[in-house]
Amino acid sequence: MGRKRKSGVSLNRLWRRLWHWVLHDDMALLPAPRADTLPDIEGGEHNLLSKQQVRADLRLEFDLWQYSEPTVQYPDVLQLFLDDRPAAVATRSWDSPIQADELFIMLDRIYLTEGLHSVYYRVTLGLSGVSGDSQVFSFVVDTTSPDLGDNRGRLVFPPDAATDITARYLELNGDQVVAQVPEYYPVRVGDMLTPYWEQAAVGSLAQPDKVLGVGDLGKPIELTFTGAQIRALGDGRRYATYRVTDRAGNESNLSAAVELNVSAAPLPRYWPAPQVRDSSNGGVSNVLDPTKALTGVTVWVPANAAFNPDEIASIYWGTPGTTGAAQTQARISDTGPWRGFITKEQVAACIGKTLVITYGLLNHPELPASDPLRLIVSVIDQQYLPQVQSQAAINNSGRISLSTLTTGDTITLRPWPLISTTQKIRLWAEGTGQNGLASEYVMLDATPVTSGQINSGVSVALPKAWLQTLRSNSALALYVRVSFDAGENWVAFPASGGITVVA
Template sequence: MSSTKPTRLDPTMTAPWTWPEPLADMPGGERNLLHRTAWSDPANPLRVQLRPWYSDPPPSGTERVDVFLDEDESNIIGFREWTLPMAEDDYYVPIGADKLPEGRHTLSFIMTNYLDVPARSFPFTVTVDKTPPVLAGDSKLIFPSEVLPPNKLTARYLEMNGDEVKADLPLYTDPRPWDQITWYLGATPGTQDQGGVIELDDRNYADPVVVTIPGDLIRNRGDGWRYVWYQAQDRAGNQSLRSEPVELSVDATPIPRTLPPSKVKEANGGASGGVLSPLDAVNGVTVTIPTEAVIYDGEGVFVQWAEAGTVGAFRTDVPNPAGSRDYKIPNDKIAQHLGKTIPVNYEVFEPGIALPHKSNNYSLRVEELSGLPTIQCDKVTGGRLVLGDIAQGGYASFTLQRWTFMAIDQYLTIEVRGVDSGNQLVRIPVLTESPVPEVAQVIPAGRISKTDLQRFKIGGALEVRVSVSFDTKQTWKSFPMLTPTLVA
């Protein structure tokens, strides 16, 4: 601001606020704490939001807002100037992460109106936390010595210790209320198989943390060498480094219960895993429990296809045919797993026992689907899209042939790419995460206007890119591209 303006103004304007808004205050936690995602993305800086100050349209002119920190009008961390009138959704000032120091601060602003008269707002308090938790120098979880190599974590140990194993977490630097400890248990030192989350509240945050690993989770993750590690995250979303993993030799399968992995009849592979061609699964697949599995009369059996709770998971206790050990997985539970590796297992429920006996996992790799169709355009002939064939104000329309596993719970994204006359990339969205409208031999796939096509370079090649999501937008598969040449 100009040095001729006042150095201290009495607040008269409504306090600003932020978008994204601070986290809800928690007992023992920081006031108006900003999650790190609110300010850490350079492409989406924190917004200091302003309440509009005109009820009627103002005269023409320009106005300026200077946002300052901690009651110091000279400590300006962001500003904007507008030409009146201002749009209702334009009352904000972006603030870069480098302008937000760590700690508890107040945000205020001075609005200088079109008459060059300044007015100051009341303050808004926020807390910025940029420091992640720091783990102990020796960060490994502390397990009972009897379960560490050269000994094993055995079924007998679990039976004698409440069907669980406990590990102490070394004290890390400055634990605070609502920190979260996420721990992992799996077959590799860097496993991403989450075991659980421990949240510290405002009473126990300074107490020693104990990680309790239940026996059913240990058995579900299978026998052999397993690794346990953890990571701390504070309420603002700052994550510590990973702890060093602890190596365990697990032999927790109950004896004499034997529950070897199931099989997928249509897959090729060995005893514990296989590869499934989707073209062999158009009518679904059959999961078979091996004859070696010890299942007694009166026990219930459930087959689990993929991780429970994930897209495309399926669980059944109905053998087909009745009395067999075959379980049918319907064809609408296949496409969600294309290009992925999923677990297939089964559980045996013993009467009077709350926890089931779980089989070892069968790891199934589902191959990618081949033969996806190339999108078609009604204005493309002989590899050329002729602008002159499209009436002014008209469109070029796209269609897609039916593909294997096509279903209305899938989504399409279609985009036309090319360059303009200055060889700059131009991208025109046709469909964006749009549901498949129907299952038919040919479906409509959007259209592009002549006006949009005229943005591309004449004589240049266009790319009509199509992708489909079989798993509710988690992953996308590409169709072959249509690549016509644009001519006048």
């Protein structure tokens, strides 16, 4: 009885294998195995293994195939094939339903040699004996460290920074030093270059890494040491090195060191107050007589002011943005004092005012300005200012005779010290009308000075028609006001009185 039951079971299994074979004798191409490789990057190797992965057996995972019904008598078998090897390099079998955490096979590390590899697996179903192959999975093994080549990859610094890196060099070169990396082998996308800036060439004080992209290939590779990084370690003897780590994690040796002398601490800026030529010491402030600046004035930057050669000092005449303020420059040579020039127009616009004069480094507003010089530009003494004149009165002993005038009188004013087209003039006459009341005639009313008047002076007409409205034998006076600062303030010039209007 028992023998019949056993025979029946065997026969049932035989029929199941037969039907399994009939139905599934042509297994579709199975999905490729997979491994935990490094993420792909543009231009880099596809499915690259890390250095750590190569040190152990490689775990290859796969999906469960269809029609899997393994038993002890008829197990499912998986064979792993590598590259062009005809024999399987690894085999695994299952004699019971396969669990999710069993869907892997290990590839021995002895097969993880340098280069490109391809693997696929073959599954043989236990019940039917039908076999099917998977798609191919390719991966790359890289165990070669980058070779820095001749001279151990010693960095190449610019000639003017190859031995000394100064604060001046950093100022002139964007606050950085750029060194070129000699050609090494192999250069690949994803290579990471780690520079070191240290007091000893040991490769421990790393600066920010540089990772090569596709655009870095085929051209010189550069490493940048910023002024902030250089100054952080202070002045003295310093050593620049680097090492290359490829994407798989293989490291080169530390490069040969470049020894440099660093004096990158910013120049201590000592900027004493400027001086103005021909000004006099008035105690708290200096005083400038504008008649001593008829062609302009020179501002001196003291010889002991701390500048680098070829820097440019920016001199501020007055507070920027205020009326009369100006800015000029002085190029720094080897010896001072250094001179900046202020034009006569700029001097004239400050007549009667107190200025603050300073200087600094051109295009470096972050640096504080120099000690200030307070300068008073005094008013022009009346003795230096011309008096307005009536040509008719000059020719007739101080009288304007209406009977001798054709169209009117000519009123003149000679050029005055520091005259310029930036100034304005008011000129008017005052007399007594026929009704006994004051009468005024304005010839110029805040009128800009013209270029012709700078050399020839002012000449305007006083019409006969207005003069005839005045009472006979009455007095006439001529007045002038000039603004040296475009109308903000007015200076009275000597008036002409004592003129008599007669018939």
